[in-house]
Amino acid sequence: MASFRLLPSAFCLLLAAVLLIVTAACTLASPGQPKWNDASVSRSRWGTDPVFTPARSSFGQAFREFLGRRPTDVAQPFPFSHQIHLSKGATCTDCHTGVEQGPRAGLPSINTCMICHSQIATDRPLIQQITRMQEEGRDLNWNRVYNYFPESHVRFEHAPHIRAKVECSTCHGAQIEQTVARRAVDMDMQFCVNCHKNNKPQASNDCLTCHY
Ligand code: HEC
Numbered sequence: 001m002a003s004f005r006l007l008p009s010a011f012c013l014l015l016a017a018v019l020l021i022v023t024a025a026c027t028l029a030s031p032g033q034p035k036w037n038d039a040s041v042s043r044s045r046w047g048t049d050p051v052f053t054p055a056r057s058s059f060g061q062a063f064r065e066f067l068g069r070r071p072t073d074v075a076q077p078f079p080f081s082h083q084i085h086l087s088k089g090a091t092c093t094d095c096h097t098g099v100e101q102g103p104r105a106g107l108p109s110i111n112t113c114m115i116c117h118s119q120i121a122t123d124r125p126l127i128q129q130i131t132r133m134q135e136e137g138r139d140l141n142w143n144r145v146y147n148y149f150p151e152s153h154v155r156f157e158h159a160p161h162i163r164a165k166v167e168c169s170t171c172h173g174a175q176i177e178q179t180v181a182r183r184a185v186d187m188d189m190q191f192c193v194n195c196h197k198n199n200k201p202q203a204s205n206d207c208l209t210c211h212y
């Protein structure tokens, strides 16, 4: 992408306009595609498309991935607020129970919510809504905010970072200022490698530390 910046700005504008139209056309032309970050859809079920590359389901998808475009704001099935919970003294591990033990932090199921909300704020409509959902055996299917394209083959582990006292906010921004999580930090390879190199003691920058 760096080479784009070297082009004269008028040409860049023209290029940007063309890219925008192509992307818009592709988005319109491929309705109902699963989102790139829909964890429930494995890549093999995306079908193939002879256009551009057989690994992507559509030209639009391939194009967005080629530009490395990921949404900052992700729609969620329920208006959850980090700010309310953190300002009332909840801690990350109340809901992200795996973060100190293993690779994944984990997203809370409705049963985790109800550990508190079977007692707390039971008179509020939103709490009554999740109470009913639990009774009907339904769960909240959160959409993922931070994750890598499977093609990048990135392997990440939370536990060693928490043990090394890296703050959540270094990688995820200030959660207390957010309702549902936003993609506040762009964790590209440079971001990971720089800290591994500058950390004392150094953390490994062997390719296989972070890739499979
Ligand atoms: C060194 C950077 C780093 C730190 C520190 C960090 N995270 Fe993460 N977190 C990531 C990355 C990278 C991903 C995406 C991993 C993936 O999709 O493979 C992620 C994903 C997540 C997810 C969703 C996926 C999952 O793992 O279940 C949650 C929730 C999360 N982090 C919470 C936290 C919390 C809470 C803390 C602090 C206790 C924390 N993170 C600290 C980098 C970090």
Ligand code: HEC
Pocket (backbone or CB within 6 Å): 078, 079, 080, 081, 084, 085, 088, 090, 094, 095, 108, 109, 110, 112, 113, 114, 115, 116, 117, 120, 121, 124, 125, 126, 127, 130
């Ligand atoms: C550790 C306990 C705890 C857990 C776990 C928890 N909450 Fe809460 N929640 C609270 C507290 C405390 C409040 C603030 C209540 C108040 O305003 O007095 C709150 C408030 C809320 C509110 C705002 C209610 C309103 O309309 O004012 C919603 C919505 C909510 N929680 C949803 C959830 C969901 C969804 C989950 C699971 C993902 C969850 N909570 C998990 C403790 C918790």
Ligand code: HEC
Pocket (backbone or CB within 6 Å): 076, 080, 082, 085, 086, 090, 091, 092, 093, 094, 095, 096, 107, 108, 142, 143, 144, 145, 146, 147, 168, 169, 172, 175, 176, 179, 180, 181, 182
């Ligand atoms: C009361 C429960 C609760 C607490 C406490 C909580 N979270 Fe969350 N967190 C959630 C829920 C629910 C989601 C899924 C909705 C969303 O993306 O915001 C989530 C999502 C996230 C995500 C996005 C994960 C992904 O990749 O999809 C990150 C990052 C995160 N939380 C970090 C934190 C950090 C850091 C803290 C502590 C400072 C924290 N959370 C405290 C419930 C909680």
Ligand code: HEC
Pocket (backbone or CB within 6 Å): 154, 155, 156, 157, 160, 161, 164, 166, 170, 171, 187, 191, 192, 193, 195, 196, 199, 202, 203, 204, 209, 210
């Ligand atoms: C702010 C500093 C920092 C950032 C940013 C960071 N790391 Fe780390 N990482 C560390 C430290 C410190 C360790 C612990 C080394 C140890 O336990 O000896 C570590 C350990 C790891 C390990 C475990 C290595 C092992 O030998 O078990 C993996 C995997 C890893 N990091 C991947 C990543 C990835 C992928 C990213 C980017 C998303 C990232 N890290 C970002 C500081 C960081």
Ligand code: HEC
Pocket (backbone or CB within 6 Å): 148, 149, 151, 152, 153, 154, 187, 188, 189, 192, 193, 196, 204, 205, 206, 207, 208, 209, 210, 211
């Ligand atoms: C500390 C962690 C870390 C180390 C070490 C690391 N990478 Fe990466 N690498 C990443 C992350 C994270 C991404 C994903 C960036 C993104 O998708 O935004 C990435 C992306 C890549 C990509 C682009 C993949 C794609 O499809 O976009 C290549 C190629 C790559 N790394 C090669 C390497 C090689 C070769 C080495 C060893 C010299 C290496 N990486 C070492 C973390 C690391």
